Amino acid sequence: MKSRKREIAVVGIACRFPGANDYSCFWDNLEKGVNSIREITPDRWDPDIYYSPDADSPGKSVSKWCGQVENIYDFDSSFFNISPREALAMDPQQRILLEETWHCIEDSGIPLSVLQEKITAVYVGAMTTDYRQEFTSVNLNTDSYDCLGNFESILANRISYTFDLKGTSQTLNAACASSLVAVQEARRALIEGECDYALVAGVNLNLHPWKYVSFSKSRMLSPDGQCKTFDIAADGYVPGDGIGVVLLQRVDESTMDKNHIYGVIKGAAVNHVGKSLSMTAPRMEAQRNVILSALEDAEVQAETISYIEAHGTGTSLGDPIEIQALTQAFQKHTENKRFCHIGSVKTNIGHLEGAAGLAGVIKVLLMLQHRKIPATLNIKTINPILQLEQTPFCIADQPLAWQDNGTNPLRAGVSSFGFGGVNAHIVIEEYVNRDPETDDFQSASVALEFFALSAKSSSSLSDALHSWTSGLLHNKWGSYTLTDISKTLLTGRSSFPYRYGCLVESKEALLRQLASRSELLTKVPYSSWVLHIGQRSCSGFGEFSDFYAECYLFRKQIDQLIKILKKLRYQRNVCNDFYESVWPEKYVDLYNFIAHFAYVSVYLELGWSLHQVTCDISGIWVAIAVSAMAQIEEILAVKSGRMSLAMLQLKRPRIPFKDPVSGNELLPIVIDAEYLRELITSILEQIPIEKADHTRQCYVAISNNFVDYLEKTKLLYHSQFTLKKYIDEWQEQIIRITGYDIYKHINQEETTVNITQSTNREQLLLGLAIVCSWRKLNRKWNLQDQTELLDSGFQELTDLIIDDFIPAEVILELLTDQKAPWEKVADILVDAQSKLSYEHHPYVLLKKHNEQLREITNVSEWLTAASDMEPSTVDENSICLYIKDDLADATDTNKTFKENLLRLWLQGADIDWSLLYEKPVHKVQLPGYFFDRSTCRISQNQKGDKHLFSCQSDSKQDKNLLVQDLELQHLLKLLEQGNLGVDELKQIMGAE
Numbered sequence: 001m002k003s004r005k006r007e008i009a010v011v012g013i014a015c016r017f018p019g020a021n022d023y024s025c026f027w028d029n030l031e032k033g034v035n036s037i038r039e040i041t042p043d044r045w046d047p048d049i050y051y052s053p054d055a056d057s058p059g060k061s062v063s064k065w066c067g068q069v070e071n072i073y074d075f076d077s078s079f080f081n082i083s084p085r086e087a088l089a090m091d092p093q094q095r096i097l098l099e100e101t102w103h104c105i106e107d108s109g110i111p112l113s114v115l116q117e118k119i120t121a122v123y124v125g126a127m128t129t130d131y132r133q134e135f136t137s138v139n140l141n142t143d144s145y146d147c148l149g150n151f152e153s154i155l156a157n158r159i160s161y162t163f164d165l166k167g168t169s170q171t172l173n174a175a176c177a178s179s180l181v182a183v184q185e186a187r188r189a190l191i192e193g194e195c196d197y198a199l200v201a202g203v204n205l206n207l208h209p210w211k212y213v214s215f216s217k218s219r220m221l222s223p224d225g226q227c228k229t230f231d232i233a234a235d236g237y238v239p240g241d242g243i244g245v246v247l248l249q250r251v252d253e254s255t256m257d258k259n260h261i262y263g264v265i266k267g268a269a270v271n272h273v274g275k276s277l278s279m280t281a282p283r284m285e286a287q288r289n290v291i292l293s294a295l296e297d298a299e300v301q302a303e304t305i306s307y308i309e310a311h312g313t314g315t316s317l318g319d320p321i322e323i324q325a326l327t328q329a330f331q332k333h334t335e336n337k338r339f340c341h342i343g344s345v346k347t348n349i350g351h352l353e354g355a356a357g358l359a360g361v362i363k364v365l366l367m368l369q370h371r372k373i374p375a376t377l378n379i380k381t382i383n384p385i386l387q388l389e390q391t392p393f394c395i396a397d398q399p400l401a402w403q404d405n406g407t408n409p410l411r412a413g414v415s416s417f418g419f420g421g422v423n424a425h426i427v428i429e430e431y432v433n434r435d436p437e438t439d440d441f442q443s444a445s446v447a448l449e450f451f452a453l454s455a456k457s458s459s460s461l462s463d464a465l466h467s468w469t470s471g472l473l474h475n476k477w478g479s480y481t482l483t484d485i486s487k488t489l490l491t492g493r494s495s496f497p498y499r500y501g502c503l504v505e506s507k508e509a510l511l512r513q514l515a516s517r518s519e520l521l522t523k524v525p526y527s528s529w530v531l532h533i534g535q536r537s538c539s540g541f542g543e544f545s546d547f548y549a550e551c552y553l554f555r556k557q558i559d560q561l562i563k564i565l566k567k568l569r570y571q572r573n574v575c576n577d578f579y580e581s582v583w584p585e586k587y588v589d590l591y592n593f594i595a596h597f598a599y600v601s602v603y604l605e606l607g608w609s610l611h612q613v614t615c616d617i618s619g620i621w622v623a624i625a626v627s628a629m630a631q632i633e634e635i636l637a638v639k640s641g642r643m644s645l646a647m648l649q650l651k652r653p654r655i656p657f658k659d660p661v662s663g664n665e666l667l668p669i670v671i672d673a674e675y676l677r678e679l680i681t682s683i684l685e686q687i688p689i690e691k692a693d694h695t696r697q698c699y700v701a702i703s704n705n706f707v708d709y710l711e712k713t714k715l716l717y718h719s720q721f722t723l724k725k726y727i728d729e730w731q732e733q734i735i736r737i738t739g740y741d742i743y744k745h746i747n748q749e750e751t752t753v754n755i756t757q758s759t760n761r762e763q764l765l766l767g768l769a770i771v772c773s774w775r776k777l778n779r780k781w782n783l784q785d786q787t788e789l790l791d792s793g794f795q796e797l798t799d800l801i802i803d804d805f806i807p808a809e810v811i812l813e814l815l816t817d818q819k820a821p822w823e824k825v826a827d828i829l830v831d832a833q834s835k836l837s838y839e840h841h842p843y844v845l846l847k848k849h850n851e852q853l854r855e856i857t858n859v860s861e862w863l864t865a866a867s868d869m870e871p872s873t874v875d876e877n878s879i880c881l882y883i884k885d886d887l888a889d890a891t892d893t894n895k896t897f898k899e900n901l902l903r904l905w906l907q908g909a910d911i912d913w914s915l916l917y918e919k920p921v922h923k924v925q926l927p928g929y930f931f932d933r934s935t936c937r938i939s940q941n942q943k944g945d946k947h948l949f950s951c952q953s954d955s956k957q958d959k960n961l962l963v964q965d966l967e968l969q970h971l972l973k974l975l976e977q978g979n980l981g982v983d984e985l986k987q988i989m990g991a992e
Contacts (some may be wrong), residue, residue, distance in 0.1 A: 007267040008187045009254040009431065012108030014100040014928065015362055018240055020101070020930070028368045029348065031399065032431040036349050037225055039236055040066040040206070043073075050209040053223065059214035065225025067240025067350030072096060072205055076931035079456050080162055087936045089149035091131040092222055092385065093203045094158050096243045097124065099931055101199060103160050104245040104381025109923030110197075110494030111914065112163060118196035121167030123186045124199075126179030127354030130207035134938050167195040173354070175418030176311070177270075177880060178202060179244065180357025183426060184268040186248050196253070201245040202355030212239070217279065217924075220419075222314065228378040229312035230319055230386060230395055237313040240350025244367075252430075258920040261431040262365040266411070268426040280419045282318055287325035290423040291413065291882045292332060298427040300411060305340055307373060307402065307412040309360040310394065312344025313376075314352055322415065327391040336392060343376035343396040348697035357416035364412045368430045373400040373409070404430075427601035432930060448503045448898055450913075451510055452905065454496040455929065458522070461498045463930035465514060471927065472511040480924045482507050487921035490913035499521045501902050503895075524908035527879045528611045531603075532620030533626065534871070534884030535596050537588065542581035544595065546891035552918040557598035562889040563842070565594075570640065571593030590639040595887055596622045597632075602897075603881070605913040608904060609880070612665065614658040616871035619883070620863065627653035629853065645860045650853045661857065661865045666855055669836050671805075671829050673822035674847045680707035680814050682793035682845075683764075697901060700702040709770050710745065717746050723777050730769035730808060736810045744767045764815065765887040768798070776802045779840075792844055798842035805832055806951075879907050934961035 013023050019036035029036065034043075040047060044066070052060035077087035087095065105112055132150035147156055152171045168189060174181045179202025206212075215221050222228070254261055261311040271290045272683035273283035295302055311322055323342075330340070345363045346352075367373060369582055379397045388394060394474045397749035404410050410430040415422050453468070455461035471477060477485060482504070500517075504510040531578070538544065544733035548555050558578075565575045577584055583591050600622060615623035621639070624630050629650045635753035637643035645723045657666045718723055740762050775798055778785045806829065814820045838847070856862045874880045881904065886896050905911050914921075 002239040003145045003837045004193050007251040008190050008248050008264040009251045009259070010246050010265065010361075011110065011254050011259040012106075012363055013106045013245070013362055014103035014107055015242070015244040015359075015364060016069050016096065016100060017244075017352075017359060018056050018069055021070075023362060023366060026362070026831040027370065029344070030363065031368070031370075031372065032149035033375050033399070034348065035226075035377055036063050037227075038066050040070065041224070041732040042062055044068070045209040045212075046209055046624050048104050048338040050213065055216050055219065055223070058218070058906075061209060061211060061221070061237060062216040062223050063212060063221040063225055063236075065222075065350075066240045067097075067238065067242070067352070068333040069205070069241035069243070069381050070242065072207075073934050073937035074933035075099070076460075076933045077183060077936065079929075079931060082938060083637050085143070085147070086145045088469070088938075089135075089143050089145035090158075091129060092937070093129070093131070093148050093205050093243075094155055094206070095936075096205070097155060097159060097201055097203055097245070097512075098162055100243045100245045101163070103161075103199065103928040104199065104247050105731050105930045106493060107925060108247045109488045109921075110247070110257075112494060114331050115197055116166075119167045119194070120165040120199065121186060121189050122156045122159045122165055122199045123182035123201070124159070124171045124524065125173050125174070125180070125182040125202040125357065126152055126155050126171055126208075127178055127204060128211060130205060131212070131938075133208045133210055147177060151211050151343065155203065156201075157837060158161060159201070163448055165199070167198070168759065173414075174270075174422035174424070175420045176313075176351070176353050176356050177416045177418035177422040177424045178354040178357070179359075180414065180424035180426060181270050181363070181422060182268050183248075183357065183361065184424060184700060185266055186269055187426075190248060190250055196249070197247040197569070199245060200248060200358070200917050201243065201244045202352070202358035204353045205241050207821070212794055214790060220280075220315070226313040227312070227350060228376050229310065229314040229344040229347050229376060229382055231314070231379050232381045232383045234316055234319055236315055237346060237351040240346075240352045242349065242352040242355045243361055244355055244362050246358065246361065247931055255433070256920070258922050260923045260925065263368045264429045264431050266300060266423070266427040266429045267294045267374070269293035269297055270422065270424045276421065279421070282417060283421075284321045284325045286421075287415070287417065287423050288328045288375065288555070291326060291329035291415070291425045291759070294413065295329070295429050296424040298429075300427060300429075301406075302330040302392070302936070303336055303339065304408045305330075305411050306404075307364070307367070307396075307410075308342040309338075309342060309364050309412060309414040310342050310344045310588060311356075311415045311417045312346055312376075314344075316910045316933065319383060321390070323386045323391060323393065326415075330392045332745075334392065338394045339387070339392065339394065339401065340392045340394070340395045341373055341396040343373070347377035347379075348807050349882050354457065357414065360414045361426070361601065362414065362430065364414055364428050367368070367402060367412070368428070370411055371402045373402045385525065393746065414951075444497065447483075448822060448895060449482050450490055450501065450898065450902060451486060451513075452489055452493075452495075452499070452902075452913075453506055455932075456496045456498065457932040458498050460930045460932045464927065465517065466499060467930065468925050469511065469514040472507055472514065475782075477507070477924070479546075484922050484924045485926065487917065488924050488926055491917070492923060495905070495910065497908070499524055499908075502907050503898055503902060521711070524906070527908050528610045528875065528877060529904075530614060530627070530874050530878045531621045532575075532611050532874060532880050532882045533596075533600060533613065533615040534882070535618040535622060536888045537590060537592050537618075538583075538595060538883045538887050539588065540582035541579050541591075541595075544599075544887045545581075545892050547887070547897065550894050551897065551916075553602045553915060554598055557601045557605070557879075558594065559599055561594045561632070561636075564638060567641070568633060568636060574640070586943040590636070590992050593625075593635065593639050596883070597625050599887055599897075600626055600883055603904075605825075605902070606901070606907050606915055610655050612652070612658055614871075614874060614880075615660060616659070617867045617869070619662070619665075620866055622651070623657065627655045627657040627666075629653045639856065645863075645965070647867065650859060650860050652850050652853050657988070660869045660871070661862060662855065664855070666853065668847065669828060669834075669850055670832055671833055671846070673826040676814065676826060677822050678849070679797060680820075682946050683797060685793065685814075706767055706771075709767075709774060713770050713774070720777075721782065722794045723773055724775035727769060730773060733812055734765055734769060734975050736811060738762075738816050738929075740765055742769055761816070765812070766795075768811070768887055772801050796841075796843055796845050799843060801842060804837050805829070832846040852915070891973055909953040951957050 004238055015023050019029055019034060031281045047064040050061050051064040055062040072092050075083055075087055088650055104764060129152060130152060135146060135150060152173060156171040172178050172182050182200050186200045189195045189196055220236055222238050225238045227237050228811060251264055269290045271286055273286040276283045345359050347644050373396045375398050376396050402410060409432050412428050414423060415425050452463050502513045505511060562575050562578060578591050608806045613623050613627045625632060625635055634648055638645055638648055653666055654668055659666055685861055734740055734742055745766060775785055801808055810825055881900060885891050886893055
């Protein structure tokens with residue numbers, strides 16, 4: 001049996017095809033036999049100018065039809081943090097790829113953060129770049145974004161850059177076989193372990209008449225605009241727009257992660273025809289061989305294939321060759337006749353060229369999901385050259401049920417052949433779960449479930465809510481449990497500023513909530529988060545045992561604390577009695593601390609970032625533990641009587657703590673006047689400021705390679721613009737505050753550095769400016785600083801500056817002013833102290849200065865004083881979560897916990913919902929993001945002159961009017977400038 005490591009699962013799908021904005025609509029069209037070919041609209045190119053039924057007419061196309069995707073110039077640039085100026089220069093193929101890639105990621109239910117943490121490759125199949133032709137065909141000012149917007153390589157690279165994906169990023173152009181070749185490349189990379197996930201896309205947009213004209217001369221296009229695959233009247237194809245994206249993962253891993261699997265890619269092969277009758281002529285032997293190779297790679301027999309999605313362009317030469325190639329390949333395995341149905345999606349949507357292969361793949365995946373074969377259109381009389389009676393194939397010209405034979409799963413082959421000679425074929429199989437005992441997909445739940453949606457704009461969120469209301473009303477997700485819907489939304493969707501959420505016990509309740517929704521959707525503001533801890537005493541484990549059973553994180557926290565008790569060598573009964581329904585009296589205080597600290601810790605583990613902890617006396621020990629002013633082991637020892645309170649020494653908190661006694665905020669790090677004075681003094685003591693003959697001592701105090709620093713600066717100052725910017729900023733401050741000009745050393749022409757005429761104080765300023773500039777440059781470009789700074793004080797000073805904690809001008813004043821206002825400077829820095837961390841730099845001196853909590857020296861006296869104080873008040877600009885009765889007997893702890901989480905999330909807190917669940921959640925297919933698009937394109941008027949315009953509008957109904965208004969404004973401006981005559985304006989506007 002084929003190793004599952006060589007089987008590749010399709011775990012996400014997204015598409016926009018002619019007449020279909022998503023794969024659900026696409027399937028509806030296939031099932032109903034909808035033909036989505038239309039006459040091409042003038043916003044692409046003008047048929048009155050470029051169309052002629054005479055194929056020999058110079059500069060004319062014999063076809064004026066296309067399978068068009070609507071509104072392809074509309075794009076939600078703000079969602080991707082792309083400026084309108086850059087968006088205008090971007091090929092619409094790049095834009096639509098970004099949007100549908102996002103939809104594909106959402107469809108998979110796999111968080112983007114997971115794709116970023118793992119190695120995710122991107123492969124894009126594409127053939128044409130019509131937008132670039134528009135840019136280069138007129139005299140427009142070339143923008144810095146133009147190349148990035150129009151080179152083929154950027155189609156894939158843009159996806160990797162935008163979504164921060166680290167794997168291979170490659171655009172493949174194999175003409176009509178491009179996207180199927182991309183699938184094969186992605187599959188190979190997954191099998192060989194080069195990546196963990198692979199996004200594969202195919203894109204094709206018809207924006208320019210050039211291709212139409214050229215292919216008309218080659219007799220490739222159908223004069224009546226229809227793909228008549230396998231019909232006697234087959235006379236060419238009709239081009240189509242389309243974008244398809246799939247997310248691939250190894251089957252064994254996707255099964256373990258409980259991802260939804262649309263189908264399994266069993267095998268694939270790619271080859272080239274070599275030397276054929278002409279560059280564009282297909283070759284039967286090459287097609288046969290690629291099919292045989294794919295079957296061999298899949299390790300399946302041809303008789304187990306019950307459907308073929310043919311390349312099927314509907315040409316008089318191509319169709320017979322393809323049928324003959326398939327027949328010869330299948331007859332290597334079986335002599336059976338007419339057991340395999342064959343069809344082509346090109347009869348529905350046209351030939352999507354670079355995206356054609358993926359269109360076929362997505363069609364087959366949907367067929368597997370619905371177990372139906374849709375009809376191939378435009379067949380009146382089957383081409384007798386095909387001789388289908390003597391082949392394994394019969395044309396699916398009517399809708400059919402797709403049933404397996406009871407032995408093998410459903411299997412299909414998909415072909416895609418490029419007009420440059422590249423052939424590709426893949427074998428797809430339905431997914432059969434071989435480990436059903438691990439699959440609790442239908443697990444039912446009557447508990448309250450979260451329903452959470454978010455967006456980057458109010459209109460996008462409103463559209464999403466309307467879609468959900470309509471879908472629930474029509475029972476669109478009837479086969480899904482509310483639990484699976486909730487978990488998929490929580491774990492598989494990103495959180496954006498505009499949010500809506502509720503807790504419901506059924507889909508009917510959810511529908512009622514959505515239908516009665518009347519509140520205005522607003523953006524969540526930035527909030528300062530405060531946790532206020534009280535504690536209503538529990539009498540036993542029985543009061544919250546249900547929550548312990550239901551909440552995995554609470555259970556984990558409790559069990560970890562009990563393990564700590566065991567490590568402290570408490571008697572076994574002390575540990576075991578915690579789980580008793582009623583606690584022994586002597587352990588009630590200890591057990592209450594354990595329960596409440598575990599409960600509060602759950603919120604923090606879920607990612608809630610606190611700005612302050614407050615408390616009343618009943619919750620003071622939990623507050624001490626949460627803010628990390630004492631170790632858990634110490635508190636447990638005090639609570640159990642194994643350590644006296646007098647032995648406990650509190651440390652500075654990790655989370656700011658509001659002292660209930662003084663009312664002051666105790667900060668993790670304190671930079672006071674004493675620290676600043678010690679820091680600056682330690683630096684100045686290393687350097688004899690007034691003596692110019694100790695230059696080398698000044699150098700060494702800063703760095704043993706300072707001369708190298710200065711030489712590098714001299715060499716690069718005029719060519720490295722970022723370094724120059726940083727140096728210039730220092731020069732401006734130094735000359736303003738001290739009058740000292742550091743440029744005179746940087747701009748010296750001598751190769752030998754000579755600054756011995758400067759005082760050591762000036763040398764220190766020069767060294768500070770240069771070292772800080774280089775370290776800031778290294779941080780920006782993530783370069784390792786190889787130069788050693790010997791003096792720890794100088795090192796820490798530069799750390800504070802490049803961390804943007806202390807402004808350069810403040811340091812300059814402290815270094816040069818003998819009467820520096822130390823206390824005043826320290827007061828100015830108070831607000832910034834809560835932002836300082838030890839993440840980037842060690843801050844050795846600062847850590848030493850903050851070893852002790854000087855504000856509280858006697859814990860016992862402090863606790864006694866706190867018991868007489870009123871509960872701390874919370875700043876009115878902060879949002880506070882009050883914890884007090886949550887674990888009490890009369891409280892539904894699980895409901896309270898979920899209500900608290902939902903409130904925090906709705907008010908802007910970042911919650912890592914995936915941590916709520918002990919095991920991977922089942923993903924189900926739910927509506928994707930509703931982009932808030934606006935039109936952004938190059939427009940061409942009737943005269944052939946081109947101008948740029950973009951419009952941004954929240955109202956989709958007003959877009960066309962806005963576009964017309966912008967065009968009119970541009971024309972009036974040309975008229976005013978004298979660059980356009982009145983008669984020309986009348987002609988453009990269609991006036992008589």
